[in-house]
Amino acid sequence: MKAVITVVGCDSIGIIAGISAECARYGVNISEITQSVLAEYFVMIMIVDIAHLTCDFSDFVDAMEKHGRERSLEIHVMHENIFNSMHEI
Amino acid sequence: MLNVGAIRETVNMIKEENLDIRTVTMGISLYDCQSDDTKRLADKIYDKITRSAGRLTEVTRTLEKRYGIPIINSRVSVTPISYMAGGLHSTDDCVLIAKTLDRAADALGINFIGGYSAMVQKGEINSAKLLIDSIPEALAGTGKVCSSVNVASTKAGINMDAVRRMGEVIKETSYLTRESASIGCAKLVVFANVPEDNPFMAGAFHGTGEAEHVINVGVSGPGVVAAAIRRAGECDLTAVAETIKKTAFKITRVGQLIATEAAEMLGVPFGIVDLSLAPTPAVGDSVAHILEEIGLERCGAHGTTAALAMLNDAVKKGGVMASSHVGGLSGAFIPVSEDAGMIDAAACGALTIEKLEAMTAVCSVGLDMIAIPGDTPAEVISGIIADEMAIGVVNSKTTAVRLIPAYGKTVGDELSFGGLLGTAPVMEVNTYSPSVFVKRGGRIPAPIQSLKN
Numbered sequence: 001m002k003a004v005i006t007v008v009g010c011d012s013i014g015i016i017a018g019i020s021a022e023c024a025r026y027g028v029n030i031s032e033i034t035q036s037v038l039a040e041y042f043v044m045i046m047i048v049d050i051a052h053l054t055c056d057f058s059d060f061v062d063a064m065e066k067h068g069r070e071r072s073l074e075i076h077v078m079h080e081n082i083f084n085s086m087h088e089i
Numbered sequence: 090m091l092n093v094g095a096i097r098e099t100v101n102m103i104k105e106e107n108l109d110i111r112t113v114t115m116g117i118s119l120y121d122c123q124s125d126d127t128k129r130l131a132d133k134i135y136d137k138i139t140r141s142a143g144r145l146t147e148v149t150r151t152l153e154k155r156y157g158i159p160i161i162n163s164r165v166s167v168t169p170i171s172y173m174a175g176g177l178h179s180t181d182d183c184v185l186i187a188k189t190l191d192r193a194a195d196a197l198g199i200n201f202i203g204g205y206s207a208m209v210q211k212g213e214i215n216s217a218k219l220l221i222d223s224i225p226e227a228l229a230g231t232g233k234v235c236s237s238v239n240v241a242s243t244k245a246g247i248n249m250d251a252v253r254r255m256g257e258v259i260k261e262t263s264y265l266t267r268e269s270a271s272i273g274c275a276k277l278v279v280f281a282n283v284p285e286d287n288p289f290m291a292g293a294f295h296g297t298g299e300a301e302h303v304i305n306v307g308v309s310g311p312g313v314v315a316a317a318i319r320r321a322g323e324c325d326l327t328a329v330a331e332t333i334k335k336t337a338f339k340i341t342r343v344g345q346l347i348a349t350e351a352a353e354m355l356g357v358p359f360g361i362v363d364l365s366l367a368p369t370p371a372v373g374d375s376v377a378h379i380l381e382e383i384g385l386e387r388c389g390a391h392g393t394t395a396a397l398a399m400l401n402d403a404v405k406k407g408g409v410m411a412s413s414h415v416g417g418l419s420g421a422f423i424p425v426s427e428d429a430g431m432i433d434a435a436a437c438g439a440l441t442i443e444k445l446e447a448m449t450a451v452c453s454v455g456l457d458m459i460a461i462p463g464d465t466p467a468e469v470i471s472g473i474i475a476d477e478m479a480i481g482v483v484n485s486k487t488t489a490v491r492l493i494p495a496y497g498k499t500v501g502d503e504l505s506f507g508g509l510l511g512t513a514p515v516m517e518v519n520t521y522s523p524s525v526f527v528k529r530g531g532r533i534p535a536p537i538q539s540l541k542n
Contacts, residue, residue, distance in 0.1 A: 004091065006100050034093055045096055058154040076100060078157035080091060085342040087095040089410075 002031065002080040003050045003057070005064065009073035011042040019046070019075070022067050027054040042073075047080075099339075100157075107312035107374040108340065109159040110347050111367045113149050114203075114288035116295035116303040116360065117141045119168040123175055130176030131189040138165060138193040138202075141302055146198045148354045152347055160347065161309070161509070165197065166293035167204035174216035180223035183216075187227035187234050194233040201276075203293030205236040208283070211245040211532070221254060225261035228273035235291035241281035241478035243485045247533040252478065255279045256471030256527070260494055263463065267496035270504050274493040275426075275458060279474050281481030281488045286361050287417040292454075292489060303360035304352040305417060308344035310336070311366045311428075312373040314400075318382045329383060330403045337364065337407030345412045363417030364408035365453050366400075368428035370511035376400075376421050377430025377440075388430050389440030397421060398451035418487060420453025426493075426506065426513035427458055436514040442473070443519075450480050455488040460504040460513035463496040465520065470494065472523030475533075483536050 007019060016035070023030055028048045035044040053060060061077045068075030102108040122133035142165050149160045170177075170186055177183055187205055194202040205227060207217035224236050238255060241247040259274055266273035278292040285296020288305035295303070317336040318329055344362040352359035368376045377388035383396045401420045409415050423445065425431045434440035442459065449455040455477050461470075474490045481488030495504045495515050505512045 002091070004096055006096065045093055047091055058151055061154045061157070076104070076157050078100075079155045081346060082156040082158065082343060083091050083095055083099055085346040086099055086339045087092075 001049070001051050003048050004078050004080060004083060005046040005048060006076045007042065007044040007046070007068070007073055009042055009068070009071070011037050011040050015042055015071070015073065016044070018067065018071065022064060023048060026060050026063065027052040028060065102313045102339070103158050106316045107369070107371060108310050108343070109161050110306060110344060111309040112162040112164050112288050112307040113145070113160055113347065113351050114164040114166055114293055114305045114307070115142045115145050115355070115357065116166045116286070116299055116305060118295055118299065118301050119173060123173060125175040127176045127178065127182040127185060130173055131185055134186065135189050135193050138167065138190070139196050142197050142199070144355060148351055151354070152350055156347070158343060158347070162201070163199045164288070164290060164293065165194065165199055165202045166288070166295045167202065168295050168297075169204055169206035169208060171207035171214065171217040171220040174214060177216040177219050180219050180226065183220045183223035184227050184230060187223070187231050190234050191231035199233070201233050201235050201290040203235040203237070203290050204295060205234050206238065206294045208239045209251045210239050210242040210248055212248065213251065221258060224258050224277060225265045225273065228262050228276055229265035235276045235293065237278040237280055237283065237292045237294060239280040239283040240474070241482050243282055243482050244535055246535040247281070247475065247478045247482055249475065249527070249533060250530045252474050253471045253527050253530060255474055256467040259470050259492060260467045263494040263496050270506055271493050271496050272506055272510070275491065275506060275510050277491065279490045281478040282486060284417055284487055288363050289365065289367065289418060291491065299360070300358050302357040304348055304355060304357050305360040305363065306344045306348035306351070307363040307365060307367060307417065308340050309367045309369070309374070310340040311368045311376045311379055313340060314366060315373070315375070315379045315382045318379065326399065330399055333400060333403035334407035337404040338411045341408040341411035359414070361414045361416030362408070362412040364404055364412075364415055364419040365417065366404055366421045368422060368424065369509055370427055370429050370432070372429055375428045375430035376423055377428050377434055381430060387437065387439035388434040389444050393444065394447050394451055397448050401452040418453045422453055422457065423448055424458035424491070425516070426460065426504070426511040427509060428511070432512060432514060435516055442516055446476060446480070449477060449488055450484060453487070455481070456490045456492060458491055458493070458510065458513060460493045460495045460498075460515045461518045462499045462515055463494050464499070465494050465518050466522070466524070468522060468524040468527045469518060469520055471527040473518070475523075475527065479533070
């Protein structure tokens with residue numbers, strides 16, 4: 001079971017480190033990262049494995065969004081099924 | 090297989106283009122609540138609704154979090170209350186049941202409950218007559234109850250006695266809720282060919298052929314369609330229609346996902362996904378703006394009906410393949426007060442009631458959320474209803490009328506409801522009298538279904 005984490009915000013030191021640490025804390029394994037910096041904007045998409053999540057998915061979403069708010073980053077976490085539903089026949 | 094382009098597109102649709110699930114509506118049968126004691130009937134209705142939908146808002150909140158998509162409304166629709174005939178001995182009894190529905194909606198934390206309804210396309214049973222008589226008081230005395238009356242069908246024709254009565258009921262409702270922008274009328278719809286599995290308010294109710302409980306979902310997404318057309322750039326209408334179809338497919342898939350998961354979590358059968366494009370007053374969430382994106386200077390310009398017909402058809406073609414069961418109203422909604430582009434078009438005179446009437450011949454629902462002068466006579470309202478019913482009956486489609494006579498206001502004024510119901514400029518109405526026609530009563534016979542021209 002996978003989820004997608006998207007991150008947008010001003011670039012700064014330690015964005016990936018912070019998000020990775022949060023993932024590890026909740027038993028979430030990072031499968032793929034694609035990341036770029038456009039002008040001064042940091043943009044990242046992570047695909048993560050949530051099979052061993054140690055809390056409710058909703059609580060993980062809340063934790064990540066809170067992490068984002070504290071660092072002025074826009075972080076969204078979405079279950080993979082929404083992407084599969086939309087883009088596969 | 091997830092890819093970056095698809096992820097970006099989905100996130101963009103939700104975060105930038107206002108894609109959302111408009112409503113998750115649980116249909117609940119009330120047949121087992123029957124009682125000839127009104128108080129007992131009310132208690133059984135309250136218990137059944139609160140027991141059946143007790144977890145509805147919790148489930149929608151969980152799904153909202155899981156998929157990162159806003160689910161704007163959780164709602165309940167029930168068996169038309171006029172069928173609870175044994176317990177309805179007076180209009181006061183009907184109002185008591187309306188207040189019971191309102192209490193149940195409060196207890197569940199939902200924003201609307203539909204089913205204060207009657208089917209009278211051919212004639213009225215006694216309880217339907219009582220319920221219709223009670224509508225103004227019921228809507229004035231409740232906040233969340235929605236009412237609908239089906240007065241016509243392709244098989245039965247148009248019940249003109251009911252059409253006449255509904256003109257009066259709308260006026261009375263406007264008067265009784267005059268202190269709050271005549272908002273009662275925003276919760277009252279008059280239908281032809283009403284669908285029995287519609288998840289959208291104010292016309293939702295739980296039809297007679299439905300299961301004990303059911304989950305129906307209404308999607309939204311005018312902003313997503315408008316953005317896709319904008320991105321398509323200069324292209325012909327074939328390409329525009331293709332773009333709309335592909336976008337509608339994606340939108341509907343999300344609705345299907347939420348509907349099946351909500352149904353599973355609640356242990357209730359999945360009913361249908363309603364394919365309607367439902368606008369909101371928010372900027373970037375307007376059906377009128379889609380039409381303008383297609384190439385009209387303003388919604389209401391000549392060409393609007395054709396553009397809307399194409400939009401409506403393409404939404405259905407894209408949506409049908411995306412869902413295992415499609416139903417409800419399914420098409421583009423054109424509620425004036427709930428659509429920023431419609432509001433602007435009506436305010437500047439580009440969009441008139443006559444043009445809206447023509448538009449309803451090719452799209453979903455009908456004359457919806459239109460404010461008219463408060464002094465419009467009841468017979469004129471009945472005339473407007475009769476015209477709209479005729480379009481539905483002859484074309485074998487659903488049509489409806491949700492007009493708000495703005496008490497104490499006239500053309501040029503504005504009626505503001507706030508929230509999703511929006512703001513309505515009071516529109517001009519042709520006031521030449523249809524009084525003699527309306528007062529003839531009787532039934533307009535069902536139309537012939539062959540020799541189509």
